[in-house]
Amino acid sequence: MSDAQTVELAAVTKRYDGALAVDAISLKIKAGSYCCLLGPSGCGKSSTLRMIAGHEDVTDGHIMIGPRVVNDDPPAARGTAMMFQSYALFPHLSVAENVAFSLRMKGVARAERLDRAERMLDLVSMTEFSDRKPTQLSGGQQQRVALARALMTEPSVLLLDEPLSALDPFLRVRMRSELRRIQAEMGLTFIHVTHSQEEAMALADLVVVMNDGRIAQAASPREIYNAPRTPFVARFIGGHNILDDGGRTIALRADDVAILPPGEAAARRRARVSEIEYRGPDVRVGLETEAGETLNAVMRERAFFDSPLAPGADVAIGWRPEAAHELSRDA
Amino acid sequence: MTDATDTNAGVRPVRASAGRRGSGRAGTALAPYLQAAPMALVFLVFFVLPLAATIVVSFWQYTQYSIEPAFTAQNYGDVFYGCLADLPRLCTTFLTYLSTLKFCLIVWVTTLTIGFTVAYFLAFHVHTLKIQVICFLLCTIPFWTSIVIRMISWIPLLGRNGLVNQTLVGMGVIDTPLEELLYSDFAVILALTHLYTLFMVVPIFNSLMRIDRSLIEAARDAGAGGPQTLLHVILPLARPGILIGSIFVVTVVMGDFLTIGIMGGQQIASVGKVIQTQMQFLQFPLAAANAVILLAAVLVGVWALLKLVDIRKEL
Numbered sequence: 001m002s003d004a005q006t007v008e009l010a011a012v013t014k015r016y017d018g019a020l021a022v023d024a025i026s027l028k029i030k031a032g033s034y035c036c037l038l039g040p041s042g043c044g045k046s047s048t049l050r051m052i053a054g055h056e057d058v059t060d061g062h063i064m065i066g067p068r069v070v071n072d073d074p075p076a077a078r079g080t081a082m083m084f085q086s087y088a089l090f091p092h093l094s095v096a097e098n099v100a101f102s103l104r105m106k107g108v109a110r111a112e113r114l115d116r117a118e119r120m121l122d123l124v125s126m127t128e129f130s131d132r133k134p135t136q137l138s139g140g141q142q143q144r145v146a147l148a149r150a151l152m153t154e155p156s157v158l159l160l161d162e163p164l165s166a167l168d169p170f171l172r173v174r175m176r177s178e179l180r181r182i183q184a185e186m187g188l189t190f191i192h193v194t195h196s197q198e199e200a201m202a203l204a205d206l207v208v209v210m211n212d213g214r215i216a217q218a219a220s221p222r223e224i225y226n227a228p229r230t231p232f233v234a235r236f237i238g239g240h241n242i243l244d245d246g247g248r249t250i251a252l253r254a255d256d257v258a259i260l261p262p263g264e265a266a267a268r269r270r271a272r273v274s275e276i277e278y279r280g281p282d283v284r285v286g287l288e289t290e291a292g293e294t295l296n297a298v299m300r301e302r303a304f305f306d307s308p309l310a311p312g313a314d315v316a317i318g319w320r321p322e323a324a325h326e327l328s329r330d331a
Numbered sequence: 332m333t334d335a336t337d338t339n340a341g342v343r344p345v346r347a348s349a350g351r352r353g354s355g356r357a358g359t360a361l362a363p364y365l366q367a368a369p370m371a372l373v374f375l376v377f378f379v380l381p382l383a384a385t386i387v388v389s390f391w392q393y394t395q396y397s398i399e400p401a402f403t404a405q406n407y408g409d410v411f412y413g414c415l416a417d418l419p420r421l422c423t424t425f426l427t428y429l430s431t432l433k434f435c436l437i438v439w440v441t442t443l444t445i446g447f448t449v450a451y452f453l454a455f456h457v458h459t460l461k462i463q464v465i466c467f468l469l470c471t472i473p474f475w476t477s478i479v480i481r482m483i484s485w486i487p488l489l490g491r492n493g494l495v496n497q498t499l500v501g502m503g504v505i506d507t508p509l510e511e512l513l514y515s516d517f518a519v520i521l522a523l524t525h526l527y528t529l530f531m532v533v534p535i536f537n538s539l540m541r542i543d544r545s546l547i548e549a550a551r552d553a554g555a556g557g558p559q560t561l562l563h564v565i566l567p568l569a570r571p572g573i574l575i576g577s578i579f580v581v582t583v584v585m586g587d588f589l590t591i592g593i594m595g596g597q598q599i600a601s602v603g604k605v606i607q608t609q610m611q612f613l614q615f616p617l618a619a620a621n622a623v624i625l626l627a628a629v630l631v632g633v634w635a636l637l638k639l640v641d642i643r644k645e646l
Contacts (some may be wrong), residue, residue: 055550055551055552056550074551075548075552076553076554076555080552081552081553082548082549082552084545084548084549085545086543086545087542088545088548088549088551089549090550090564091544092567092568092570093489101550101555101563102553102554104555104563105550105554105555105556105559105563106554147547149553152553153552153553153554192403222451240644255642280567311642
């Protein structure tokens with residue numbers, strides 16, 4: 001395997017017929033780290049990934065992989081490999097031939113390339129399927145094959161375009177740890193596009209939240225969750241209430257909201273319980289304040305049932321001063 | 332993770348309960364057959380019956396002035412008369428089949444080459460549906476006129492004093508006009524290619540349009556160049572279209588007598604032409620036997636092509 005490389009974007013811009021998809025973003029991704037580009041559809045995350053991969057021309061700016069500017073290099077010369085959203089397995093080739101495709105293009109003899117494909121399939125536990133056609137595989141199996149095929153080119157950067165979105169929730173969680181394991185084992189730089197904040201949190205060393213072609217925030221998952229920069233980030237990653245607090249906009253984690261008896265002196269808001277959602281480990285309590293704000297409180301399941309609430313109950317709300325995190329305005 | 336305002340959870344689609352089915356009207360079971368009936372009737376009257384008649388007549392006897400019902404293999408024997416005895420010299424029938432096969436093969440290659448190129452252009456380089464439709468209409472313009480007119484229009488172009496010869500002589504490329512432009516193998520191949528390329532374009536275009544574009548990116552990602560992508564990804568995936576187009580072209584060219592007759596100046600033999608001549612001499616049983624043999628030959632060819640691809644699976 002080749003060594004992991006840093007990926008650096010410098011004022012990278014993408015315009016389609018005048019429409020701005022990616023607006024001068026700059027970003028540095030450390031070698032060997034797992035980076036998630038996170039954002040709603042149309043935020044420019046896929047365009048960014050495709051530009052790094054070389055499947056989309058860069059309108060302006062520079063993309064550097066390791067020490068080189070790769071703007072004009074074809075995909076194979078960049079040391080990147082892409083795993084496509086639809087997996088893009090060749091339907092006319094067997095699993096083994098799919099994985100060996102890049103070697104075949106290099107002119108490696110059949111016996112050798114199939115042998116190497118077999119070893120790669122072993123990494124993703126798919127050896128027993130090597131003679132099958134892709135259509136005979138389940139979504140999860142296809143994905144492993146796609147991963148093996150991408151790794152076969154010995155990339156220094158692996159690009160994954162919404163790799164888990166086609167899988168059912170259980171499989172998604174399993175593949176998540178698998179991706180993480182393979183990334184750690186091979187020590188490659190992974191750049192993974194997703195619209196799921198849960199996926200990004202679970203996988204990434206660096207979460208890059210994008211909105212409208214710009215980076216809203218790029219930080220570690222913990223920092224993003226504890227200190228979202230803007231209301232957009234706070235809303236998108238979830239688990240936050242966004243409140244107006246004396247002229248400031250603050251983000252308040254739902255699990256930092258304390259529900260108090262109605263007469264409590266330390267109360268910051270008075271509210272009425274609008275809904276209760278039982279979620280297993282915890283319970284979400286929907287609240288509506290006197291001023292008409294809606295917010296959510298999340299309580300541990302046991303804590304909730306120690307003094308259960310019912311919709312329509314009047315309560316007071318409080319939070320520790322340090323729990324309120326001030327947001328800057330959306331860019 | 333405790334996310335209270337999960338942005339991704341979204342709204343679950345509310346699925347309507349399964350619709351009412353099978354309310355049990357007596358007519359519903361019959362409906363699909365009724366829908367298929369008109370086409371079945373057309374097939375029966377205009378295809379199955381004439382074909383059956385041809386097969387029956389091919390076993391009849393004939394004289395110069397009469398045709399009599401019988402059951403004799405005489406006509407089939409006549410078609411191949413002397414063919415085995417004369418080997419290794421080829422008899423007229425074998426030579427005719429060979430000549431027809433030659434045209435078939437050449438026209439297959441030319442229509443495939445041009446048809447694939449055009450289909451590739453339409454599928455991969457024309458990006459809007461509107462332009463694709465316009466280009467398709469352009470391709471079909473030749474079909475707006477009759478086949479005879481289309482062939483006759485080659486004459487002022489290819490004739491001894493036609494445009495091509497005049498231009499070549501005028502440019503000083505040649506001194507005397509080329510004789511073999513018209514009424515020659517070349518003219519036949521040109522006309523057949525012109526007539527039938529569209530039959531290749533349509534099915535190949537259809538196959539190419541069904542290729543997931545990300546497959547081509549995946550090939551590029553794996554280091555494949557343009558020619559490699561074409562050879563290892565696009566061509567294999569276009570195979571069903573190529574085969575369907577090939578079946579069209581091969582069957583049509585094998586039975587052709589009009590184009591070969593007109594463009595060959597009535598000098599080139601083809602199986603279709605033989606059958607037509609025998610019909611003119613009222614040797615219907617002999618013509619029928621020839622037609623059945625031709626049909627068998629074409630069917631073997633189609634069967635062989637189908638062996639190469641399971642069309643039902645790939646359509």
